[in-house]
Each structure stands twice: as C-alpha cells, then as structure tokens.
Amino acid sequence: MSKKDITVKEVARRAGVSTATISRVLNGDSKVRPETAARVKEVIKECGYRVNRTARSLKTRKTYTVGIVAPEFKNDFFMSIVTGVEETLKNHGYSVILCSSHESREEEKNRLRLLKEKNVDGAIIIPGSSRGEHFSLMEDTPVVLVDRLVEGFTSDAVLSDNFQGSYDAVRQAVDMGARAIGFLGGDKDLTSARERFEGYAQACRDLGVAFNEETVLFGDYHEDSGYRLMKQLMESDGAPDYVFISNYFMHVGAARYLLESGRDFPGLHVLSFDDLPLAAFFPCISLIIAQPMEEIGRKAADLLLKRIDGSTEKRQTFRLPTSMRILN
Amino acid sequence: MSKKDITVKEVARRAGVSTATISRVLNGDSKVRPETAARVKEVIKECGYRVNRTARSLKTRKTYTVGIVAPEFKNDFFMSIVTGVEETLKNHGYSVILCSSHESREEEKNRLRLLKEKNVDGAIIIPGSSRGEHFSLMEDTPVVLVDRLVEGFTSDAVLSDNFQGSYDAVRQAVDMGARAIGFLGGDKDLTSARERFEGYAQACRDLGVAFNEETVLFGDYHEDSGYRLMKQLMESDGAPDYVFISNYFMHVGAARYLLESGRDFPGLHVLSFDDLPLAAFFPCISLIIAQPMEEIGRKAADLLLKRIDGSTEKRQTFRLPTSMRILN
DNA sequence: AAATCAAATGTAATCGTTTACATTCTCACA
DNA sequence: TGTGAGAATGTAAACGATTACATTTGATTT
Incomplete structure (x- = not known):
C-alpha cells in the first residue's frame, strides 16, 4: 500500500479502532484512553500517516x-x-x-x-x-x-508614524544649521507620501524654515524618480543645501545622480527615509529616518x-x- | 441567505438543474446546452456564487x-x-x-x-x-x-553558470592588466561558492595569474563576512590590486569596509558577482557578473x-x- | 409512428477529515 | 451483584465540490 493512500480510515483499520478515535488523538482530544492513544500513535508513526490538511480544512x-x-x-x-x-x-x-x-x-x-x-x-x-x-x-x-x-x-x-518621523528629521536638520530644505516626494496618491510631506511642511512652518515651492518636488517612490528629481533640484538655480528624500528607492536614484554627475556637492546634506543596505554610505547622507x-x-x-x-x-x-x- | 452559504447545491436549486450541471458550467464542459449554461451563469452572477477551492481540491x-x-x-x-x-x-x-x-x-x-x-x-x-x-x-x-x-x-x-561567469571575469581582469587577483569566497558548503572558486582558480591557472594562498579567503555570503575578509585582505602585506568578490552581500560588506576605512585605494579593482542596486557605484568596482x-x-x-x-x-x-x- | 442514437441532464458516490450523537465500557457503590 | 454515571469509543452525516454511470430528451431515419 503506497504511503499516499494512507488515510485515517486505514490507520483506524490497522489500529483496530474507529476513525473518530484517530481524529481525536490527532487533535489531542483528552477523552481517549492513554493506551489507545499510544497504540494509535504507534501505528501512525509506523505507516507514516500524514494528515490531509485540505480535507481537514473543508470540514473545519x-x-x-x-x-x-x-x-x-x-x-x-x-x-x-x-x-x-x-x-x-x-x-x-x-x-x-x-x-x-x-x-x-x-x-x-x-x-x-x-x-x-x-x-x-x-x-x-x-x-x-x-x-x-x-x-x-x-x-x-x-x-x-x-x-x-x-x-x-x-x-x-x-x-510608521510618517508625520512625526519627517517632522523630527526637519527639526534635527535645523539644529544642524539648515536654513532651506528641499523636498523630494513620492506619489501623493499614497498616504505615506502625503504624511511625510505634511510632517516636513509643518516642521518648516513651525521652525521658520524657508518654504520654497521651487524646491519641493513630487514624483513617485521609485529609483528613476529620485534620480530625475535630484537632478532637477541640483541643476536649478536656488539649489538648497539640505534635501529631504521620501524613501529608500528615491534615495538610491538620487545617490546615483550624485555619483554619476561627477560633480562635487560641498555642503550638501541629505535626509532620507529608510535605513536600508548602504543608505548610510550614500553621498552626503546626514540623517536617516528608520522605520521599524x-x-x-x-x-x-x-x-x-x-x-x-x-x-x-x-x-x-x-x-x-x-x-x-x-x-x- | 448569506453569501457564504451559497454552494453549487444552492445555485442548482435556484437554476432548477442538478449540481452536476453547475459543475459542468463551472469547468467549461462542452456538453451543456448553451441556454442552460447561460441561465446557470446568470444565477451565479446574480447570487455571487464563488467556487470553494478547498472542496474542489479535495476531490480533484x-x-x-x-x-x-x-x-x-x-x-x-x-x-x-x-x-x-x-x-x-x-x-x-x-x-x-x-x-x-x-x-x-x-x-x-x-x-x-x-x-x-x-x-x-x-x-x-x-x-x-x-x-x-x-x-x-x-x-x-x-x-x-x-x-x-x-x-x-x-x-x-x-x-547560473557560476564556473563560467567567474572564469570569464578573471579573463577580463587579465585583459585589463591584472597580475594577481585576490579572492573573497562564500561558504564552501554551498555549490555556488565552490563553483565560483573553481572558475576563478581554473582561469588563474590557465592564464598564468599568480595564485597566492594568502589572498584567497573564505567566509560566507553575508555582509559581515565581506567586510571582515576585505579588511583582512587590504591590511595584509601583499594586498593584490584586483579582488574577486563572490556575491552581492559580501560586496556590500567589502564596500562598507572601503568606505569606512577612510583610506584611498588607488589602483584597486573589484570584480563582483551580482548586479544589484548600486553595486555599480561601490568603490573601485570594475566589473560585475550579472546573474539572470x-x-x-x-x-x-x-x-x-x-x-x-x-x-x-x-x-x-x-x-x-x-x-x-x-x-x- | 417506431426505432435509433447522440446529446443533455440527473443521481449518487466519493475525496479525507471532523464531530454530534449513540453506544458500550468501566468501575465505584449500594 | 446490580446499578448508574462518566469515560471511551463507534456510527454516520456532514463539509462542497467532481464525475462515473444512468437516465431522459429530442432529432433523425425508416
């Protein structure tokens, strides 16, 4: 008899009990005599019976x-x-x-x-x-x-508490001397992207950080977007020296831009969400907001x-x- | 009647046919009259019937x-x-x-x-x-x-064809002027780690690259291992200027070492497996072996x-x- | 109009469990 | 030794589908 045909029925037959009893020992039901349970377990081990969870699921x-x-x-x-x-x-x-x-x-x-x-x-x-x-x-x-x-x-x-995370980061940046902070945002269709922006914006207002429409850019959470927006920001006239990046993949893209451009960015400080591999080594990184x-x-x-x-x-x-x- | 109680039986009742017919419609069985099929489909849509795949699986x-x-x-x-x-x-x-x-x-x-x-x-x-x-x-x-x-x-x-990938990389390195190539290997318990080493070793032999036991180091595929081995290699006396790294995570660790050390490594060339995010921007990277x-x-x-x-x-x-x- | 046959549909068993309910033990106690 | 109660076990019906086989239907032929 192939192992695959071994069902409760077969175990019951071999152990000389009914299928109900097999089921009871399988499910640790208390009302089965220890000797019976032992014998059933013996048979189960011996013939390699394994429960069929599909059948069980159907019933339960x-x-x-x-x-x-x-x-x-x-x-x-x-x-x-x-x-x-x-x-x-x-x-x-x-x-x-x-x-x-x-x-x-x-x-x-x-x-x-x-x-x-x-x-x-x-x-x-x-x-x-x-x-x-x-x-x-x-x-x-x-x-x-x-x-x-x-x-x-x-x-x-x-x-994550996106609002608070952003807010705190901006405050920290201000403590470090930031006067103007650019923003690279994700797709506003996503709550997290909106919340991160709100935290940033609120902190700017509360702490008197200049809020320049030109340096607040939105894209999506992907690498290419980070690359594109960072490029746009860095090549604009009033490029800020602090930049807030809304997630890891945008950060990767932004880093790629910084590295590819070949230029130096003295005094540039990057704040970014997500403590993922090597983020701490990306160019100009100053502060990472880590999500749990x-x-x-x-x-x-x-x-x-x-x-x-x-x-x-x-x-x-x-x-x-x-x-x-x-x-x- | 709650949506969850709607089974083939119920659909059959409402459509005035047997469950067999429902099943046949469900499974696109040809031998059901188009009008019947249409009616059944109508009822199915109307009462929002959804097949129970657990039951189906048990049977099929x-x-x-x-x-x-x-x-x-x-x-x-x-x-x-x-x-x-x-x-x-x-x-x-x-x-x-x-x-x-x-x-x-x-x-x-x-x-x-x-x-x-x-x-x-x-x-x-x-x-x-x-x-x-x-x-x-x-x-x-x-x-x-x-x-x-x-x-x-x-x-x-x-x-992946690990052997060939390694072999080709070494050959390319030689073309680029490598005379000695260090090796950072993964756990030899893994076939891929062994194969990558074999490809490297064979290429060294075939191409007359000096094979220095001191610069062939084994660890495991994780970041810390890459960090540790790279440090060991770079701080040794006869540090080679080409280094073969066996996978991405070791590469991350090695890159972390290079960045953290604060030192410059003029003339260092890194060859590494795996074309993963930003690998192409790690310090000294010269060649990446990309797996499909x-x-x-x-x-x-x-x-x-x-x-x-x-x-x-x-x-x-x-x-x-x-x-x-x-x-x- | 009867006979034939294929197409359409229905009946009921089955997949491998669990479990409500029925039955049989077991044993303490009168 | 008979009784009763609780514990242990068994019986059989689900769970919701599929499908072999049986039956019905209806068109075609004669």
Whole structure:
C-alpha cells in the first residue's frame, strides 16, 4: 500500500479502532484512553500517516493560511515586513500565500478574489494605491492594512508614524544649521507620501524654515524618480543645501545622480527615509529616518491573529515610531 | 441567505438543474446546452456564487498551489527569483506559499513537511545547505532546486553558470592588466561558492595569474563576512590590486569596509558577482557578473509546471549564462 | 409512428477529515 | 451483584465540490 493512500480510515483499520478515535488523538482530544492513544500513535508513526490538511480544512472551515498582497517583491522594505509577518504567523501554525499586485488595482482585486476562494483565514495587504473599495470583496475575512491607508474601506492598519518621523528629521536638520530644505516626494496618491510631506511642511512652518515651492518636488517612490528629481533640484538655480528624500528607492536614484554627475556637492546634506543596505554610505547622507519594518509586520500579524480568533474590538490604526540615525 | 452559504447545491436549486450541471458550467464542459449554461451563469452572477477551492481540491487532488522555500526574504537576489516564479505560475493559475527556512536544515524540513500536508502540487527550493536528504519527504511531489545543488537528492535544477561567469571575469581582469587577483569566497558548503572558486582558480591557472594562498579567503555570503575578509585582505602585506568578490552581500560588506576605512585605494579593482542596486557605484568596482535572476525563476517554474503535468523526461540541471558588466 | 442514437441532464458516490450523537465500557457503590 | 454515571469509543452525516454511470430528451431515419 503506497504511503499516499494512507488515510485515517486505514490507520483506524490497522489500529483496530474507529476513525473518530484517530481524529481525536490527532487533535489531542483528552477523552481517549492513554493506551489507545499510544497504540494509535504507534501505528501512525509506523505507516507514516500524514494528515490531509485540505480535507481537514473543508470540514473545519479553517485553512491556517493567510494571504499577503504586496505591490512587488524586489523590495527590501516590503520584504522586511513580510519577514515579520511570516515569522509571527508561522509560530501560530499559519502559512502564507504571497501575491504580487504589481501596483495594479485590477491585479490586486484578482488576487484578493483568489485568496477568498482559497478560503484564507485572513489577509495582510500593502495597498498599491489609496483606493480600497475592492477590499470589501474579502467580506468577513479579516484584513489588516500595512504601510498605507486607503479610502473606501476600514480595517485595522499598521504603519510608521510618517508625520512625526519627517517632522523630527526637519527639526534635527535645523539644529544642524539648515536654513532651506528641499523636498523630494513620492506619489501623493499614497498616504505615506502625503504624511511625510505634511510632517516636513509643518516642521518648516513651525521652525521658520524657508518654504520654497521651487524646491519641493513630487514624483513617485521609485529609483528613476529620485534620480530625475535630484537632478532637477541640483541643476536649478536656488539649489538648497539640505534635501529631504521620501524613501529608500528615491534615495538610491538620487545617490546615483550624485555619483554619476561627477560633480562635487560641498555642503550638501541629505535626509532620507529608510535605513536600508548602504543608505548610510550614500553621498552626503546626514540623517536617516528608520522605520521599524519587521516590527510593523509582526504587529500586523498579531492584529490579524486576534481578528481571526474572533476579536471584535474597534478597528484601529497603529502608527509605530520611527527612529533617527544621525550620520554627520 | 448569506453569501457564504451559497454552494453549487444552492445555485442548482435556484437554476432548477442538478449540481452536476453547475459543475459542468463551472469547468467549461462542452456538453451543456448553451441556454442552460447561460441561465446557470446568470444565477451565479446574480447570487455571487464563488467556487470553494478547498472542496474542489479535495476531490480533484490538485491544489493549484506550489511551495517556495528560501533561506530568507530580505534578499533581493532570492526575491528576484521568486518574482520570476510567481509571475510564471500565476499565469498558469497557480499561487505560491512562501516559506523561510532561515538557513536551518531542521526548519527547511519542517516547512517541506507542511507543504506536503498542504498538498502543494510542487515545490521550488533554494536550499540552505548542500545536504538534501530530507527533500525526499516530498515523495512524488515534483521539486525543482534553484541556485544551489544538493547531495542526497536528485531533481531538476536551475542555476547560473557560476564556473563560467567567474572564469570569464578573471579573463577580463587579465585583459585589463591584472597580475594577481585576490579572492573573497562564500561558504564552501554551498555549490555556488565552490563553483565560483573553481572558475576563478581554473582561469588563474590557465592564464598564468599568480595564485597566492594568502589572498584567497573564505567566509560566507553575508555582509559581515565581506567586510571582515576585505579588511583582512587590504591590511595584509601583499594586498593584490584586483579582488574577486563572490556575491552581492559580501560586496556590500567589502564596500562598507572601503568606505569606512577612510583610506584611498588607488589602483584597486573589484570584480563582483551580482548586479544589484548600486553595486555599480561601490568603490573601485570594475566589473560585475550579472546573474539572470528572474529568468532563473521563470525557468524553474516552467520546469516545475512540466513535471506537474506529468513530464517524465530525465531530470536535468540547467546552468544559465551570466553576463558581464564592465565599468572601467 | 417506431426505432435509433447522440446529446443533455440527473443521481449518487466519493475525496479525507471532523464531530454530534449513540453506544458500550468501566468501575465505584449500594 | 446490580446499578448508574462518566469515560471511551463507534456510527454516520456532514463539509462542497467532481464525475462515473444512468437516465431522459429530442432529432433523425425508416
């Protein structure tokens, strides 16, 4: 008899008990005599029986699987979050279906539909945009949003305190002597990009930093955008000597520009979000705002687990504090 | 009636046909009258019926899910591979369970056991070490190995042509005037690390490059190792002016050393594996050996799909060519 | 109009578990 | 030794789909 045909039924036959008993020892049900349990376990080991989780799920309506949807995978920021999520969930017996939305709303929708059909117990979503009406097709499957908020759908959410992080960075820059601070922003469609801008703007107002429209530039969170905007800023007339960059990939692009230009930028100070590999060695870097990425993931997973277990607390948005790394 | 209670049975009732007919429509079975199919589809749309894939899987013994096991997620190299895999599989209706093995053989084993119980249709593994006896617990579930080979288990595999990539790089270095080339190697337990060393060593022999034991150092593929070995090499007496670095993370570490040391390294030339973000801007970088990462992922997925569909071709190892990026 | 046959549909078993409910043990106690 | 109660076990019906096989329908032929 091939190993693959060994089901509870077969184990029951070999152990001379009923399938119910097998199931009971499998699930640690107390009401089975120790000797019986021992014999069953013996048989199970002996014939290499392994539970079929698909069948179990069908019956119990629980898959111990959660979906994660992220705009892309080649992104240390997202993957740090995923690392935190996976680690936490694994410790509770869950596994993770990973889906890329390719930053497309339509794709995001398709993946969610699939996750629903696969009966995931919950989902963690890093939204690709600020629109989230389609998330409601998860119906009563718990959802936790991460890193970005969304309109048209309310749920638990976990993200960095972007406003405060930006604000503090600007204050620190002022302490270091900044008089004017340029700004390279992400796509304003994303909450995090907006919040980072707001923190920056508010700090400028509060601290009397000149706010020059010409040196506040918006693009998106990608490398090319950082390159382009940094170039634009540095080649303009009134180039500031402090520049705030809104995320790591823009920072990479900006750094690439600085390096490629071959020019020297004496006195230039860069402030940037995200403490990712080598950011601390990019040209002119003065200050890094570090997000607690894995912690965000762990927190999101914790929240999700609570919801899955039926928590009915009010939905909440958690903003975890960033930290500052001052380089010179 | 809540949306969640809508099963084929309910749809059948509403459409006035049997569940068999619903199933046939769902699966595009030809032998159902167009009018009937239309009516059924109508009802399905109307009541928002969605198939329960868990139930379907139980019956069909096909989950349309494959497992991916990787040593870690915060790794652009691995995640590029995963990107290629996910994209290809998605196009064929499969989704992906992502597991981290944390470079632990025990953990790798646990994850595989879980994947087996979850009835994945196949698995793609980036092994954490060169031992793979435990992979056999996938029994007749198809497995494709990626990036690293393994002893004690044979299967399809896809990886870069590490030997050739190294060999070519050394030849290019020689063309550029190298007389002696230091080597920073990864953990020799990994096939890729060994192969890269072999390519380097063979090229040195073939091309008459001095092979100095003192400047051939081994560590592991991580950043700290790159830092430590580069420091060791640069602070030694006979520091070579060409250095071959075996992967991206070691390169990051080495670059960190060069930057942190504050010293100048006139005439130093770095050759390194992996064309990852900003590698081309690391100090002294002269040549990058780029691996076709997403392509590796796509190829692995293609192979897996063929096996899942029952291909019985001889198991094969594919070594995809690397490419060279010459920087100065 | 009866016979034939293919096409369309239905019936019911099945996939491998879990679990409500029914039954049978076991043993303390009268 | 019979009784009763609780513990241990068994029986059989789900879970929601698919599908082999049986049946019905309806067109075509004679």
